[in-house]
Amino acid sequence: MSHHHLDFSQLIRAQGYRLTPQRQLVLDTLCAMSSHATACEIYDQVSAQMPALNQATVYRTLEFFVELRLIAKSDIGGQTVYELVGEQPHYHLVCRQCSHVAELAATQLADLADWLLVEHGFQADLDHVVIQGVCAGCRASSP
Amino acid sequence: MSHHHLDFSQLIRAQGYRLTPQRQLVLDTLCAMSSHATACEIYDQVSAQMPALNQATVYRTLEFFVELRLIAKSDIGGQTVYELVGEQPHYHLVCRQCSHVAELAATQLADLADWLLVEHGFQADLDHVVIQGVCAGCRASSP
C-alpha cells in the first residue's frame, strides 16, 4: 500500500487538491480492507485511528475519491459500497435470488468497451461494473 | 397505461401480494412521467392525488416494484431514479464530464448477455443498464 502513496499524492496534487491526513487515512483503510466496504464500516475503522475525524468528512472524502476515479462506488445487494480500483479492473455478477457475488476480470468487457467506442464514440468506464441476474446454481434449482 | 393494470394486477397477486390503491397510483404516476423520476418527484405527484399517502409508503412501494422487476432503480448523475421497465429495454451512456445522458436500445447488449449465460451460466438482467464514461463530444473537445 505504501508504494501507492506517492502516485496518489501526485495524482491528487496535480489537480490542485491536497492529500490531507484524513484522506490518507481513508485511503489506507480502503487498502487494508479486503473489498467492498460501506461508508459506516470505513468510518468505524478510520475513527479508531483518528477519533476527531468527522463522519461528514468520510462521506466527502469518499465522494472526492470517486470523482477522481481512485475508488469505485457501487450498489451491491442494496448496500452502497466502496472499493479501491485500478490494479485489478473487474466486474461482479450478483445473484438476485441467493445474493451470491462473483468476481471476474474485466478483460471480457473489452469487446463491449470497444464497441461503444467505435459505434458511439463513447469511452466507457468499465473498471468496476455490477451486473444483476440469476446465478447458475439458482437457475439449476428453480427452472 | 390502463391496459397494463390487469397484467400488473395478476402478476402481483400471483405472488401473494396486493395491488392496493397506493401502489396503483404510484404505478400510474410512473406511467405518466416521461422517465427517470426521483422518489421525491414521484411523491410530489402522488401526494397531489392522494394527500394521505405517506412518504414511507412511496419508498416501500418503489422498492417493492423494483424487487418484482416492474421498475428499474438506477443511479444517474448522483441521483437515484426510477423508471418503468419492460416495454423498451434500454441502456444509458452517461457522460461524467458534461452529464449528457444517451439512451440506446438494449439489443446491442444481447451479445454480452449471451456470453455471460454460455460462459458462466449467469442470466443477466440487462433491461436497464447505466454505463458511465466520456461522450464523443467531450472526447473531441478535450483530447
Added chain:
DNA sequence: CAAATTATTGCAAAAATTCGCAATAGAGAA
C-alpha cells in the same frame, strides 16, 4: 355474511447522507 388471517399502511422515531458556514491548515509567494 362474520370471523380469521395476513399484507399493507400511516406514523413517529431512527439512521443515513448531505449541506452551510466559520475555523483550520496546507501550499506558494515574498
Added chain:
DNA sequence: TTCTCTATTGCGAATTTTTGCAATAATTTG
C-alpha cells in the same frame, strides 16, 4: 519565516431514506 490565498475540515442542522409497530384493509375461510 511570515503573509496570503484557498482547499479542507468539524460542527450542527437539514434532508433523505429506513425501520418498528400498532392500526387498517384486503382476502380467505367457515
